[in-house]
Amino acid sequence: MDRVTMADVAKAAGVSVATVSYVLSGKRPVRPETRVAVEAAIRQLGFTLNSAARSLRTGRSALVGLVVPDLANPFFAQLASALQEHVRDLGLHVVVCNTRADRREELAFVREAVQQQFAGVVITPFRLVAKDLKPLEDAGVPVVVSADIRLDGVDRVEPEARAAMRAALTAVTASGRRRIAMIAGPRDATGGDPRLELLRALTGQFGTVLPHGMVVRGEHTREAGAAGFGQLMGLRHPPDAVFCANDVIAVGAMGRAEELGLRIPGDVSLIGYDDADFASLVRPRLTTIRYPAGAVGAAAARLLRERMDGRSVPKTLRVGAEFVERESV
Amino acid sequence: MDRVTMADVAKAAGVSVATVSYVLSGKRPVRPETRVAVEAAIRQLGFTLNSAARSLRTGRSALVGLVVPDLANPFFAQLASALQEHVRDLGLHVVVCNTRADRREELAFVREAVQQQFAGVVITPFRLVAKDLKPLEDAGVPVVVSADIRLDGVDRVEPEARAAMRAALTAVTASGRRRIAMIAGPRDATGGDPRLELLRALTGQFGTVLPHGMVVRGEHTREAGAAGFGQLMGLRHPPDAVFCANDVIAVGAMGRAEELGLRIPGDVSLIGYDDADFASLVRPRLTTIRYPAGAVGAAAARLLRERMDGRSVPKTLRVGAEFVERESV
DNA sequence: GTGAAAGCGCTAACAT
DNA sequence: ATGTTAGCGCTTTCAC
Numbered sequence: 001m002d003r004v005t006m007a008d009v010a011k012a013a014g015v016s017v018a019t020v021s022y023v024l025s026g027k028r029p030v031r032p033e034t035r036v037a038v039e040a041a042i043r044q045l046g047f048t049l050n051s052a053a054r055s056l057r058t059g060r061s062a063l064v065g066l067v068v069p070d071l072a073n074p075f076f077a078q079l080a081s082a083l084q085e086h087v088r089d090l091g092l093h094v095v096v097c098n099t100r101a102d103r104r105e106e107l108a109f110v111r112e113a114v115q116q117q118f119a120g121v122v123i124t125p126f127r128l129v130a131k132d133l134k135p136l137e138d139a140g141v142p143v144v145v146s147a148d149i150r151l152d153g154v155d156r157v158e159p160e161a162r163a164a165m166r167a168a169l170t171a172v173t174a175s176g177r178r179r180i181a182m183i184a185g186p187r188d189a190t191g192g193d194p195r196l197e198l199l200r201a202l203t204g205q206f207g208t209v210l211p212h213g214m215v216v217r218g219e220h221t222r223e224a225g226a227a228g229f230g231q232l233m234g235l236r237h238p239p240d241a242v243f244c245a246n247d248v249i250a251v252g253a254m255g256r257a258e259e260l261g262l263r264i265p266g267d268v269s270l271i272g273y274d275d276a277d278f279a280s281l282v283r284p285r286l287t288t289i290r291y292p293a294g295a296v297g298a299a300a301a302r303l304l305r306e307r308m309d310g311r312s313v314p315k316t317l318r319v320g321a322e323f324v325e326r327e328s329v
Numbered sequence: 330m331d332r333v334t335m336a337d338v339a340k341a342a343g344v345s346v347a348t349v350s351y352v353l354s355g356k357r358p359v360r361p362e363t364r365v366a367v368e369a370a371i372r373q374l375g376f377t378l379n380s381a382a383r384s385l386r387t388g389r390s391a392l393v394g395l396v397v398p399d400l401a402n403p404f405f406a407q408l409a410s411a412l413q414e415h416v417r418d419l420g421l422h423v424v425v426c427n428t429r430a431d432r433r434e435e436l437a438f439v440r441e442a443v444q445q446q447f448a449g450v451v452i453t454p455f456r457l458v459a460k461d462l463k464p465l466e467d468a469g470v471p472v473v474v475s476a477d478i479r480l481d482g483v484d485r486v487e488p489e490a491r492a493a494m495r496a497a498l499t500a501v502t503a504s505g506r507r508r509i510a511m512i513a514g515p516r517d518a519t520g521g522d523p524r525l526e527l528l529r530a531l532t533g534q535f536g537t538v539l540p541h542g543m544v545v546r547g548e549h550t551r552e553a554g555a556a557g558f559g560q561l562m563g564l565r566h567p568p569d570a571v572f573c574a575n576d577v578i579a580v581g582a583m584g585r586a587e588e589l590g591l592r593i594p595g596d597v598s599l600i601g602y603d604d605a606d607f608a609s610l611v612r613p614r615l616t617t618i619r620y621p622a623g624a625v626g627a628a629a630a631r632l633l634r635e636r637m638d639g640r641s642v643p644k645t646l647r648v649g650a651e652f653v654e655r656e657s658v
Numbered sequence: 659g660t661g662a663a664a665g666c667g668c669t670a671a672c673a674t
Numbered sequence: 675a676t677g678t679t680a681g682c683g684c685t686t687t688c689a690c
Contacts (some may be wrong), residue, residue: 332667333665334667335666346667346668346669347669347670350668350669350670351669354669356669356670378667378668379667380668381667381668382664382667382668382669383667383668383669384667384668385666385667385668386667386668386669386670387669387670396664419661526660552668604660637664656660
């Protein structure tokens with residue numbers, strides 16, 4: 001019981017392999033009766049296309065790489081889920097690449113994507129810069145960068161978070177807080193930390209500032225969140241409101257607050273980012289800026305498809321972020 | 330700037346393509362100096378293997394499919410992460426398949442795996458039965474089933490949860506609870522619900538029973554957890570301890586308890602399963618049976634590798650589950 | 659509207 | 675220890 005090939009189908013249907021191929025691809029007209037015969041043969045023999053052969057011939061695989069710093073972070077898990085769902089219709093599969101925020105792993109996956117002739121790559125670069133993505137462009141692999149950093153010449157999906165951040169600041173200052181701080185991502189991350197930049201840009205409008213001493217940095221982990229929060233609270237003049245680069249960090253901070261006997265939001269307000277699903281589960285429920293992973297996945301899929309359909313000018317899609325007020329402010 | 334092929338490398342190194350291939354694969358001895366020359370040429374030309382060509386030739390791709398009911402469930406996200414990490418060393422990539430517990434999607438992915446000649450498949454079947462996996466075996470694709478259900482003839486990784494469940498029951502009965510209930514998975518899920526069977530088998534030893542009326546069923550979602558809990562609490566004689574088929578369900582139940590004004594564990598004990606990372610985040614902290622996703626991923630990778638190395642008799646690996654006592658009992 | 663045939667870049671006999 | 679070569683199954687040009 002060997003593999004069924006197009007040749008088998010062709011023989012069974014009394015046509016040439018070329019015709020079988022064209023019936024499948026629709027790339028040239030086929031007489032209805034021929035089509036029917038071929039389709040019958042396909043069904044009868046249980047033929048399925050060999051994608052390795054197709055890839056070899058066309059120079060493109062049916063794989064989309066998803067490169068993220070932490071697949072276990074619910075935000076990225078949901079992104080993976082959504083992306084997969086959306087590229088399925090295009091007959092594509094999602095290959096996940098967990099880089100653990102490590103630059104070498106990111107680079108390794110970029111190389112893999114070229115080697116495997118991926119149909120596309122969706123990446124949230126963490127320590128990669130624009131030119132690291134160059135090999136992909138050179139190889140003609142469509143790239144979508146999902147991050148709120150400015151990167152030229154590539155398709156991007158980024159949050160539209162200004163209004164949400166403003167709303168957050170409004171809520172924070174309305175509850176009398178003035179000493180704003182942030183637990184941001186690592187200094188050496190790609191693009192610094194755009195969420196920090198946004199916060200900084202906006203604080204001025206609220207009669208406050210975000211002095212350097214009020215910004216601590218770390219990885220996007222609970223541990224870093226705890227450490228950062230501890231650091232902040234050890235200051236001579238500790239903050240009364242702490243923004244976090246994402247919800248994972250915020251949850252770490254919340255844990256440390258409890259250990260320190262600090263009440264949230266009584267003693268200090270805490271604001272997350274992403275609205276990961278545990279955000280509404282922790283106590284107090286985390287007030288956060290929702291960046292919908294599902295919508296991001298959908299946007300990335302759209303960008304990818306447009307590229308594959310021939311668009312050649314870079315495009316960026318904005319996904320709306322939204323202030324979600326719960327109990328931590 | 331065309332793609333660099335083995336032929337280019339061979340020419341540059343002054344050898345044949347076969348030699349280049351053998352240098353790469355190590356499948357036959359090569360003189361050191363030859364090897365060096367080839368490696369130099371590879372580096373210099375920036376050659377990378379075309380995996381489509383290799384796959385076409387060998388009849389095997391470098392892809393491992395991970396088929397799960399819900400990629401957004403932290404347990405499966407971590408499994409994906411761990412699996413990827415472990416198969417990387419084998420030069421394999423992980424293709425994720427989110428089936429949303431839908432039998433048709435599960436079947437579709439099994440077909441895909443055959444068509445794409447996957448190097449292996451790790452699957453947590455939800456509505457698939459043994460014979461649905463047959464096409465994979467026929468195609469010679471190594472399969473690892475990750476589930477606590479008995480399936481013959483395939484490699485499996487399953488939890489060793491008896492002791493943990495006994496510990497849970499001990500804790501529950503020690504706090505005076507006797508009216509045990511369970512929110513289990515759907516009746517039509519593959520293998521029924523083994524976690525329910527385990528609980529049922531053990532309750533007898535604790536001087537209690539698990540009558541049919543005390544078992545409600547639903548999907549592995551928060552909504553189903555909430556609904557199931559509500560149903561249980563609407564009983565004439567409601568339970569004073571509720572086991573859940575996983576943590577997602579438990580969290581749903583916890584939410585409904587709050588809406589109902591029921592205190593946990595004051596009025597009713599709640600026990601989860603998995604120890605997803607939000608389990609320690611909810612309040613009260615969820616007491617649960619930890620099934621370590623990372624270890625499951627590692628075990629699956631090991632099984633896969635052994636198969637690829639030639640083992641032909643099915644094998645099952647057990648991963649220890651552990652009772653984690655927190656605040657909900 | 660259909661067919662014949664040339665490869666895509668590898669691997670693995672089968673030589674030597 | 676190395677080289678030659680057939681062919682994996684498809685897509686697509688060129689011919690009819």
